[in-house]
Amino acid sequence: MNVELKDIQKTFGMVHANGGISLKIPAGTIQGILGENGAGKSTLMKILSGFIRPDQGEILLDGHTVSIHSPADAIRLGVGMLHQDPLDFPPLRVIENFILGSAGGLLPDQGAVLRDFKKLAGQFGFSLDPEAYVDSLTVGERQQLEILRLIWLGASVMIFDEPTTGISTAQKMKLFAALCLLAEQGKTVLFVSHKLDDVEGLCSRVAVLRQGYLVGEAKQPYSTKKLVEMMFGKTISVGGRKPCRADKVTVNLSKLRVEDYRLKVRDVNLDVHCGEVIGLAGMEGSGQGLFLRAVGGMTHTVGGKILIDGRDLTGRSYQTFKKHGVAFLPAARLEEGLVPGLTLTEHFILAEEAKGFFINWDKGRLLAQERIKEFDVRGIPANTVESLSGGNQQRALLALLRDSLNLLLLEHPTRGLDIESVIYIWNKLKERCQKGTAILFVSSDLEEILQYSDQVLVFFSGKVTPPLDASTLTTEKLGELIGGKGWPESTDEGKLA
Amino acid sequence: MNKIRWLNFGFQIGAVILALLFTTVVLLMAGAPPLQAYLYIIKGALSSITNISNVLSAWAPLLLTTSGVLITFAAGLWNIGIEGQIMVGAIFTTGALRLLQNSTVPSGWILLIGFLAGMAGGALWAALAGVLKTFGGVNEIFGGLGLNFVATAFALYLIIGPWKRPGIASTSGTLMFPDKLWLPTLPKVQFSVWALGLGILVVILVYFLLRGTHFGLRLKAIGKNSKAALLMGVPTWQYVMFAFLLCGVFAGLAGAIQVTSVYHRLTPAISSGYGFLGLMVAMLINYQAIWAAPVALFFAALNIGGIQLPIVLKLDSSLSGVLQGILVLFVLLVEGARQRLFRKR
Numbered sequence: 150m151n152v153e154l155k156d157i158q159k160t161f162g163m164v165h166a167n168g169g170i171s172l173k174i175p176a177g178t179i180q181g182i183l184g185e186n187g188a189g190k191s192t193l194m195k196i197l198s199g200f201i202r203p204d205q206g207e208i209l210l211d212g213h214t215v216s217i218h219s220p221a222d223a224i225r226l227g228v229g230m231l232h233q234d235p236l237d238f239p240p241l242r243v244i245e246n247f248i249l250g251s252a253g254g255l256l257p258d259q260g261a262v263l264r265d266f267k268k269l270a271g272q273f274g275f276s277l278d279p280e281a282y283v284d285s286l287t288v289g290e291r292q293q294l295e296i297l298r299l300i301w302l303g304a305s306v307m308i309f310d311e312p313t314t315g316i317s318t319a320q321k322m323k324l325f326a327a328l329c330l331l332a333e334q335g336k337t338v339l340f341v342s343h344k345l346d347d348v349e350g351l352c353s354r355v356a357v358l359r360q361g362y363l364v365g366e367a368k369q370p371y372s373t374k375k376l377v378e379m380m381f382g383k384t385i386s387v388g389g390r391k392p393c394r395a396d397k398v399t400v401n402l403s404k405l406r407v408e409d410y411r412l413k414v415r416d417v418n419l420d421v422h423c424g425e426v427i428g429l430a431g432m433e434g435s436g437q438g439l440f441l442r443a444v445g446g447m448t449h450t451v452g453g454k455i456l457i458d459g460r461d462l463t464g465r466s467y468q469t470f471k472k473h474g475v476a477f478l479p480a481a482r483l484e485e486g487l488v489p490g491l492t493l494t495e496h497f498i499l500a501e502e503a504k505g506f507f508i509n510w511d512k513g514r515l516l517a518q519e520r521i522k523e524f525d526v527r528g529i530p531a532n533t534v535e536s537l538s539g540g541n542q543q544r545a546l547l548a549l550l551r552d553s554l555n556l557l558l559l560e561h562p563t564r565g566l567d568i569e570s571v572i573y574i575w576n577k578l579k580e581r582c583q584k585g586t587a588i589l590f591v592s593s594d595l596e597e598i599l600q601y602s603d604q605v606l607v608f609f610s611g612k613v614t615p616p617l618d619a620s621t622l623t624t625e626k627l628g629e630l631i632g633g634k635g636w637p638e639s640t641d642e643g644k645l646a
Numbered sequence: 647m648n649k650i651r652w653l654n655f656g657f658q659i660g661a662v663i664l665a666l667l668f669t670t671v672v673l674l675m676a677g678a679p680p681l682q683a684y685l686y687i688i689k690g691a692l693s694s695i696t697n698i699s700n701v702l703s704a705w706a707p708l709l710l711t712t713s714g715v716l717i718t719f720a721a722g723l724w725n726i727g728i729e730g731q732i733m734v735g736a737i738f739t740t741g742a743l744r745l746l747q748n749s750t751v752p753s754g755w756i757l758l759i760g761f762l763a764g765m766a767g768g769a770l771w772a773a774l775a776g777v778l779k780t781f782g783g784v785n786e787i788f789g790g791l792g793l794n795f796v797a798t799a800f801a802l803y804l805i806i807g808p809w810k811r812p813g814i815a816s817t818s819g820t821l822m823f824p825d826k827l828w829l830p831t832l833p834k835v836q837f838s839v840w841a842l843g844l845g846i847l848v849v850i851l852v853y854f855l856l857r858g859t860h861f862g863l864r865l866k867a868i869g870k871n872s873k874a875a876l877l878m879g880v881p882t883w884q885y886v887m888f889a890f891l892l893c894g895v896f897a898g899l900a901g902a903i904q905v906t907s908v909y910h911r912l913t914p915a916i917s918s919g920y921g922f923l924g925l926m927v928a929m930l931i932n933y934q935a936i937w938a939a940p941v942a943l944f945f946a947a948l949n950i951g952g953i954q955l956p957i958v959l960k961l962d963s964s965l966s967g968v969l970q971g972i973l974v975l976f977v978l979l980v981e982g983a984r985q986r987l988f989r990k991r
């Protein structure tokens with residue numbers, strides 16, 4: 150089926166998720182959709198598959214304008230999507246999941262369905278036990294189930310959102326073979342990814358998105374350099390840096406291991422010096438967030454040691470880490486960092502060491518006033534935090550930190566902030582570094598990473614580079630590493646299995 | 647600012663009028679004269695010293711349960727299990743009194759021990775709900791509901807089993823305690839200054855606890871965003887447990903009062919529904935402790951005032967409950983409508 154998107158626009162609040170994207174995809178091709186986080190890939194695909202309605206724009210299937218109001222509409226028209234996190238029902242059996250989305254009556258003909266299932270599975274070389282429970286399957290097998298289900302429902306346009314995350318190499322090979330077979334059968338495959346290798350190896354054509362716009366298209370053979378340039382934009386000259394790294398090591402990680410259900414970060418060794426800033430780069434979900442939280446005691450480690458200021462805190466709770474001068478600032482300010490409904494004064498009282506049983510409100514207000522002034526928060530002590538703007542919330546979070554810290558962990562410290570706030574916040578952070586605090590921060594903004602870090606760790610599918618000197622890195626090189634290019638041939642392919 | 651406050655006040659009055667209208671419709675459908683019914687409720691609550699003292703003695707346990715759930719609500723918890731906590735408090739009090747009633751211990755001491763036992767019982771039952779919540783991942787609503795059934799079943803077992811009246815086992819309750827183990831009351835009426843004093847003391851305590859202490863502020867922080875509270879250094883699960891325990895202590899006190907000053911024995915319905923009623927009061931006052939006392943008094947008056955209805959109007963006395971429930975529903979409804987209206991602008 151030929152797919153055509155015409156001038157698709159979608160805004161979320163102030164953000165242009167899609168700013169007028171037009172794209173034509175002929176039947177029987179595997180079209181790559183490439184872009185960094187927040188480039189608008191997922192929004193565009195969700196619009197095509199009916200999860201989100203566009204503010205403006207048209208979708209044409211085989212030349213006919215269609216209106217897609219829901220995923221059910223989309224599948225009726227032959228458009229199906231495989232989400233990054235499989236949207237299945239883990240407590241149910243494979244075959245029950247298979248039947249679920251079908252339009253069938255009250256009592257589906259189980260026997261016939263089973264025959265269909267086995268036939269399709271055989272066609273693609275998938276070995277799935279229809280009676281197994283879905284929660285016993287691997288991510289890769291759940292994908293296979295989802296592919297079979299969509300084909301059975303009659304999908305002729307299939308969208309795959311980051312399908313190679315969290316599956317083994319063998320499963321990836323199987324997936325790619327299946328995708329090629331789908332294209333041969335005349336189906337249209339959209340392959341959304343940030344992994345350059347996968348896109349280059351599989352897709353016959355690629356569209357690159359950046360900040361909500363289609364910035365370019367390419368066909369095989371690709372030039373990696375060009376793709377990276379399109380993904381991340383032209384390199385912008387990096388301003389002067391002010392390193393204030395001291396000799397003293399404040400945090401020592403040895404053979405640190407962390408994992409969640411889809412990623413394994415293995416054997417990270419790292420010395421963090423006082424006053425040092427280390428940027429953690431990588432596509433979202435490549436392991437850097439997990440790593441950051443582990444260093445703060447918020448995620449359990451599976452192995453290795455964390456020494457803070459010489460003390461072994463491995464396996465201890467965040468409260469203990471906090472006592473030893475570790476602080477964590479989450480990206481989701483209102484969800485994790487601040488308490489909506491409470492005032493700034495109440496926040497400052499909460500964050501301070503409680504003295505006595507009763508609250509000294511006068512003292513609290515005074516403290517709030519002082520800090521508000523010092524950190525230039527636009528608000529008054531009686532304001533509730535949700536009434537502040539994002540930049541002011543971030544300033545308030547910084548103002549809440551206690552004075553002497555060994556280590557400050559930041560998740561996207563300047564995401565969504567205006568440039569003035571960004572500069573202000575980094576100045577404040579650098580002031581802390583001069584006092585000896587070390588900073589580890591995650592960011593998807595490459596320039597931020599290069600501008601403010603002394604050293605950079607790049608994460609890709611759970612793999613981690615050794616510390617790289619930020620002054621010798623370029624956005625280009627960093628972009629390639631983030632996209633999985635230029636890594637030493639790893640000996641740990643089996644890791645993902 | 648002032649204008650907004652008046653507008654809010656107007657909305658609340660509107661909710662009360664709507665609730666009254668709705669109840670009137672219900673009454674008309676039941677074929678009862680609405681005005682007369684309301685009049686009888688008022689009369690039933692206020693027309694005699696006995697009635698007023700009954701209202702006051704219902705007020706005391708209601709104050710305690712309302713105060714208790716204000717604490718758990720502050721921590722973001724729906725302590726549905728408060729009914730069971732009252733029940734177990736009453737069981738513990740009864741147990742202590744039974745154990746000591748024939749001893750040489752002075753009766754004042756026995757009563758004191760009975761109250762302490764009641765507090766311990768309520769706290770124990772609340773702690774179970776708390777442990778299920780913090781360590782077992784069981785939502786406190788489900789845990790509490792289950793524990794309520796267990797508590798009721800346990801009380802029934804005691805009443806018709808080990809603690810049955812000599813000769814007859816009846817679900818109407820255990821044998822009545824001798825007068826000396828009754829909480830002292832004013833002459834000729836059922837009302838105990840001690841019980842009410844306790845209730846008022848606790849409501850004042852909770853008001854200051856939630857308003858002016860680090861403990862209260864931390865509870866509120868947990869209730870509004872436990873993730874952020876944890877990151878700010880509040881030991882969240884410990885505080886959640888403590889909120890449960892404190893609520894359980896107050897519920898246990900209510901149970902002890904029911905045993906020592908109202909029923910003077912253990913009955914299967916010893917809680918009189920004051921736990922659920924306390925939840926309703928807390929919702930009606932939008933969790934502001936300052937309004938707890940007057941609204942609880944109003945609800946107590948409705949409860950007592952409705953008792954006469956079956957006799958004089960052949961209506962079920964649960965009409966008061968209908969009115970209370972409808973009131974809460976309409977206040978919540980109007981509040982929701984108000985927020986919606988203001989957000990749109």
